[in-house]
Amino acid sequence: MLTVNNISKTFNPGTITEKIALTNVSLELKAGDFVTVIGGNGAGKSTLMNSIAGTFPVDNGQISIDNNDITKWSEHKRAKYIGRVFQDPMMGTAAGMMIEENLAIASRRGKTLSLRWSAPKSERNKFRELLQSLNLGLEDRLESKVGLLSGGQRQALTLLMATMAQPKLLLLDEHTAALDPKTAQQVLNITNDIVNKRQLTTLMITHNMRDALRCGNRLIMMFNGQIIVDVSGDDKKNLTVNDLLSMFEKASGSEMANDRMLLG
Numbered sequence: 016m017l018t019v020n021n022i023s024k025t026f027n028p029g030t031i032t033e034k035i036a037l038t039n040v041s042l043e044l045k046a047g048d049f050v051t052v053i054g055g056n057g058a059g060k061s062t063l064m065n066s067i068a069g070t071f072p073v074d075n076g077q078i079s080i081d082n083n084d085i086t087k088w089s090e091h092k093r094a095k096y097i098g099r100v101f102q103d104p105m106m107g108t109a110a111g112m113m114i115e116e117n118l119a120i121a122s123r124r125g126k127t128l129s130l131r132w133s134a135p136k137s138e139r140n141k142f143r144e145l146l147q148s149l150n151l152g153l154e155d156r157l158e159s160k161v162g163l164l165s166g167g168q169r170q171a172l173t174l175l176m177a178t179m180a181q182p183k184l185l186l187l188d189e190h191t192a193a194l195d196p197k198t199a200q201q202v203l204n205i206t207n208d209i210v211n212k213r214q215l216t217t218l219m220i221t222h223n224m225r226d227a228l229r230c231g232n233r234l235i236m237m238f239n240g241q242i243i244v245d246v247s248g249d250d251k252k253n254l255t256v257n258d259l260l261s262m263f264e265k266a267s268g269s270e271m272a273n274d275r276m277l278l279g
């Protein structure tokens with residue numbers, strides 16, 4: 016499904032701020048894989064995700080989705096295949112627009128709505144049904160402005176919007192990190208529900224090791240711009256946080272020094 020073949024990325028090459036962020040990273044995802052990504056600060060997690068989404072070009076290597084080489088595609092073109100949710104609940108939705116307008120835009124994949132747009136009844140019913148599945152009471156607030164929603168409600172809505180048109184790949188970049196612990200768990204449960212029900216191929220960065228263990232069928236750990244651990248299936252199911260810590264120490268030759276991860 017997704018093939019990342021030997022990609023590297025160095026920021027500001029040849030300057031004093033040069034930073035090697037990814038070194039020859041390869042990764043193959045099968046359709047329906049739900050992969051959690053963990054690693055310390057600056058390990059290269061977001062750079063890997065940004066490279067796949069096309070936020071910037073990679074220095075070498077190829078990226079393909081369903082055997083289409085997308086390495087040279089713009090971010091905009093890749094968005095047809097990729098749904099994405101960021102850490103910031105303010106991104107991904109339009110605050111000044113109503114819930115139903117946001118959903119209508121998502122269901123049309125970015126095409127603009129006419130000024131006098133209003134949702135046909137059938138579409139409204141579909142939106143109501145979708146919102147009901149979140150279990151946050153949003154189905155009765157179709158005409159509320161999104162800016163009035165809580166961070167958790169907004170992330171759940173963003174998730175719904177990012178997955179509405181059945182993307183080939185879903186990228187979640189610490190999408191629960193800015194939420195309080197209870198809301199974060201609620202949004203994570205919704206994530207699990209949507210991904211599992213719809214069999215979405217998903218990459219999810221998290222700093223919370225327990226969440227990384229609880230979600231998905233596969234886990235990768237990054238360090239110094241490389242993937243140092245890759246576990247799946249029963250091997251992943253049986254892992255504990257302590258196992259992860261010792262795997263990190265063994266593979267990286269250093270101790271885990273990321274408070275956010277340890278405390279998560």
Ligand SMILES: Nc1ncnc2c1ncn2[C@@H]1O[C@H](COP(=O)(O)OP(=O)(O)OP(=O)(O)O)[C@@H](O)[C@H]1O
Nearest residue numbers: 026034035036054055056057058059060061062063
């Ligand atoms: N746009 C950029 N310009 C310059 N350096 C960058 C840029 N983006 C990332 N980096 C650097 O590349 C390295 C990898 O960063 P990246 O954001 O991928 O790490 P991460 O694993 O997501 O870390 P964190 O958990 O702290 O978000 C870091 O040293 C970072 O400072």
